[in-house]
Amino acid sequence: MKSNKTLLLEKSNTYYLENKDGILPLEYLPFINKINIFIGANNSGKSKFMRSLMTNKNFWILDEDEFRTINSSIKEHNRIRRSTQSPSKPLVKNLEIGKHFDILKNNLWFEKFNTNNFELVTQIQNPKFYYIPVLRTAHSLYLQKNDLNKVRYEKMEDDIFLHTLKKNYSPDKNIDIFTGVHLYKEILNTRNSKRETRKRFESFEKFISRNFFDDKNIDIIAEFDKDESRKGNNTKEVISIHIEGEKHTRDLYDSGDGIQALIILMYKIFMAENDSYIFIDEPEINLHPGMQRLFLEQIITNPDLSEKNLTYFLSTHSNHFLDLTLEKDNISIYSFYSKTEKEDKKLIIKNTNAGDNDLLKNIGVQNSSVFMANCSIWVEGISDRIYIRAFLKSYCTFTEKKYPKEDIDFAFFEYAGTNLDHYLFDDMKEDEQEKIISDIKALSLSNRIFLLADSDNAKANSKKGTRLAKLEAEKASNFIPKIIKTHREIENLLPNEVWEEVLIDLCNKSLTSVPEQCKNIKDKIKETLKTTNSNDYSKKYIGEFLNQIRNKVGKFDGKFAINESEYESKTKSTFGTLKNKRRLSETIANKEFSWETLKKSKTIDKLITEIYDFITNQ
Known part of the structure; x- marks a missing residue:
């Protein structure tokens, strides 16, 4: 989801912004979001830039929607009066924009555009900054001392x-820098703080309990030996985790490095004040891909x-x-790279999206999570991944089974596109087919694979039918090729009860924006689905089903309720697949349908x- 907020900055002599106008000295960071990821090769300036942001005493946030509206008003005004007077200058994104806007509001012509009530720029005074640097640890640090041939350790x-x-x-002195070295003292002080602080810590303990100790009640305690402490011996100070039902506590330093690394990150985030800004250098340090997913999902969705x-x-x-950002909203990505011109090195920032291949080239992408998880589920694209994940979660909720940890117990792998050279779709020579199948078998020796594929109604004697048959023939304990032959595509699997809830999202927004009209359309959709069953279209393109529903639901105020633009129209009488498969899959996932449905x-x-059993039957 693209943000409409831009951070205005002092003009930089070091950093440059690449956009449609070229590469210009940086004066603003466009489209900042709840989560902003700086990515690039070593020495590209991303960490240095992040630290520079923390030197700002105030943050000035520009509303991009209002900016565009105001400049459109200026453009329209200049068009109307043409050359009779000197044209008004459009606003420019820099720290002077507030002054220019105030001058603009004093122009009489500006009032008719109804933009005077806009809050174009918001000032955030003295924002609270927390910084978690690369130098961090969950361990207390000790020095080894030798006294009279006796070794002792002294806590630093x-x-x-x-x-x-x-x-x-x-x-800056006002930045709260957390390295974890004093985690013991932080926990000790927190547990003896006012109620508001202790409540934050309890939320942190719930997070640890839910994700690492099967929801058992836990207490994270900064323990110490009083007698030894009085003697000046502070080596008995440890952070321990007491778990309900267990006789003995667990010392934090005995936990895995991944858990300790995540505790360092999440502790300070849970303890942060509201409306704060969190800066973290390389959060992935010591984190398995599954832990990276857990970290990102928590900062996005934890209530x-x-x-x-x-x-x-x-x-x-x-x-x-980057892989995870394909699935998430509220994330902006900034690519950093350096460029040398006439012996001057420019550090360049580009606001981009998760599908920008240049990002992947910068860091040398490997599908690492596939090889580090216990098994992998291969799907044809991101919409299939979203569907399968949503279905799995619903299944686990209904059966009260534990949802397997993604990127630890299993990982998704999208094999469409260049990953497997469209091997299920394009014509290939016999030896190319054999090589690809051989490569999949080789991968399955070290990583169990469940490969899900649509048949697209391929006939047994067709080229694709022959390839699918060869794939099925390679089935083994470590490799399960699952070809859906009863339905053309994954959307064809959806029952009427699901379509009843989501068809409204494929309707004309000008009609559904009126509450009463929206209700009438929903009622008509419900009535139509009583006589039109999606299962009757199981081997046809989903567009055939949608077009039938569209015609039966009919028009409201002279307009068809369901947009024909949502699916491919091949001829006047035949229709194809959805044009935006991902959007529908996200809509269905967000509605969290029950397993009963x-x-x-x-x-x-x-x-x-089958997929759940494959994941859990190690």
Whole structure:
């Protein structure tokens, strides 16, 4: 989802912004979102830029929608009066924009455009910054001492990571820098703080409990031996986790590095004040791809964190974060790269989207999560991935089974496009087919594969039918090729009860924006589906089904309720697939249909049960 907020900055002599107008000195960071990811090769300037953002005493946020509206008004005014007077200048995105807008509002002609009530620029005074640098640890640090041939260890009270950061970067004193070296003291103080602070810590404990200890009640405690402490021995100070039902507590330093790394990140985020800005250098350090997913999903969806209205800036080398952004809203990505001109090095920033291949080239993308998870589910594209994930979650909720951890227990792999050279779709020579199938078999030796494919009604003696048959013949314990032969595409699996809820999203927005009209359309859709069953179109393109519904639902105020533009029109009498498969899959996933509804499709019921069993039967 593209943001409409832009951060205005002092004009830079070091950084440049690449956009449709070329490469210009940086004066603003466009389209900042709740999560902002800085990605690029080493020495591309991303971490340096992130630290520079923390030197701002105030943040000035420009509303892009209002900016466009105002400049459109100026353009329209200049067009109307043409050359009778000197034209009004459009607003420019820089820190002077507020002054220029105030001058503009004093022009009499401007009032008729109804833009005077706009809050074009919002000033955030003295924003609260938290910084989690690359130098971080969940361990207390100790020095080894030798006294009279006796070895002892002395806890380091000074945060040498923090001292190093201050020496190298001279950060602003008002930034809360958290390296984790004093995590013990932080927890000790937190548990003895006012109720508001302790409530934040309880939310953090719930997060740890839910994701690592099967929802058992836990207490994270900063323990110490009072007698030893009085003697000046602070080596007995440990962070421990007490788990309900277990006799012995677990020391944090005995936990896996991934859990410790995640605790460092999430502790400070949970403890942060509302409306704060969180800056993290390379959050992926020591995190398995599954842990990276958990981190990103938590900062996006955790209700306790959502209430805090936090904004994140993350510098990363992780292609896995990029993979995850394909599925998430509220994320902006900025690509960093350097360019040398006449011996001057320019650090260039480009606001981009998750589908920009240049990003992937910058960091050398490998589909790492596929090889690190216990097994992989191969699907033809992102919409299939979204459907299968939503169906799996619904199945687990209904059966009260634990939802397997994505990128740990299993990972999705999208094999369409260049990944497998369209091997299920394009014509290929015999030896090319054999090589691809051989490669899949080789992969399955180290990573169990469940490959899901549409048959597209391919006949057994057709080229595609022959390729699918060869694929099925390679079935083994580590490789399950699942060809859906009863339905043309995954959308054909959806039962009427699902279509009844989502067809309104394929309707004319000018009609559905009127509440009473929207209700009438929904009623007509419900009535139509009583006589039109999606299962009757199981082997036809989904456009055939949608066009039939469109004609039966009919027109309102002279307009067809369902947009014909939603699906491909081949001829006057035949129709193709959806034009925007991903949007429909996201709509269905967001509605969180119950398993009672989804399993009305027997194919969905059988397919998801097979996939779940494949994932869990290690």
